[in-house]
Amino acid sequence: MRRSLTASLALVLLNGFTFFAPARAAPQTFNNALPVAAGEFVFREQFIYRKAGDGPGPADRELKVRGALSVLGYGVTGNLAVFGILPYLDKELKLTTPGRQRLTRDTSGIADARLFARYTVYRRDAPGRTLRIAPFLGVELPTGDDDDGDNLGPLPAPLQLGSGSWDLSGGIVATRQTLDYEMDAQVSYKLNTGANQFEFGDEVRLDASFQYRLWPRELSTGVPGFFYGVVEANLVHQEKNKASGVRDDNSGGTSFFLSPGIQYAMERWVLEAIVQLPVTQNLKGTALEDNYVVRTGFRVNF
């Protein structure tokens, strides 16, 4: 029972919380390549609510994750920016035991922090538009509690706040931005290492975002606020997890999310919200399937 639970939670929890959208990003579910001015800070707070389950069944598992991701970005130069991400998560899993008892297992606190750097290698600026390409490289630190437990014993690894391991991630992101719209595309890879005899499967992602200025239709003088309609897509594939060196057949798989959203951008502030909806989920074994993920938050320049 515990093994099955561990396996099924792995993908669900990893999909949404290993690749946090950094501060400067116009997309809301991943990164972009727009600059952070040298010596300038950008702060982003993103609130998340995620719900997953396995539908009607004997266990009737239901997972809820609430979280707040605090992101601080700093421009080292006009082309180089560094980011730090500190998540606070509240995870709750409900399930029914074979003895028809409904159980709740939960935990909350600081999860694994992430640091990464992004460098713009290609930049083509023109009046009112830009095209940028920027690779990035980062590491996830084991700052979250990885040995939490309750009266049933230690929580399964995917339900812990932290993985206990140092995990590398990297990729490349491209952004095409004009006064009317923005397009972003990203490919990334996360190399997970093991801890506590458990190793999450590596993860590869393809992300895309399109934002279109809905208002104002005609630009006035100065810097008016832009109201965007947003559509994002995320294709996520994760390898199987390993427990004590053995591959878990109830973990890993591929998911595709399509996400409508809105964004209001001003000079100092950005307000945004998006709902990630699973279109297809080809998950291995008894993995839990996502119902939806809601993200809302703000960014501020200072």
Add this chain to the structure above:
Amino acid sequence: MMSSNKRTFKTCGFVFAAIMIVALSPMMASAAKPAAIYSLKAEGLSYPFCAYGIEKQLGNIAGVESVSTDIESGTVTVSMEAGASLDESEARHAVEKAGFTLRSFKKGD
């Protein structure tokens, strides 16, 4: 008695004149040297949240009084304090530090 009052008025008049000269001298200097305004064209600027970076970088230059942006035309207007001037290379460096490209630099009225 009359002569003493005259002397007092005279002294007060000198003191008042001296205070006025000291107080108004910066304004007179300003009038002599009007504040310069520069018009910069920045390429790559297309998002309101990015405009702040350019304005902050240019605002950090000594002598800059205010900076304003027109995002549609990509024009950044820099107003200088009286007597101060903006060097093109300094402006180019500031725009570059913000992550954008300076296309043109023009001194206005």
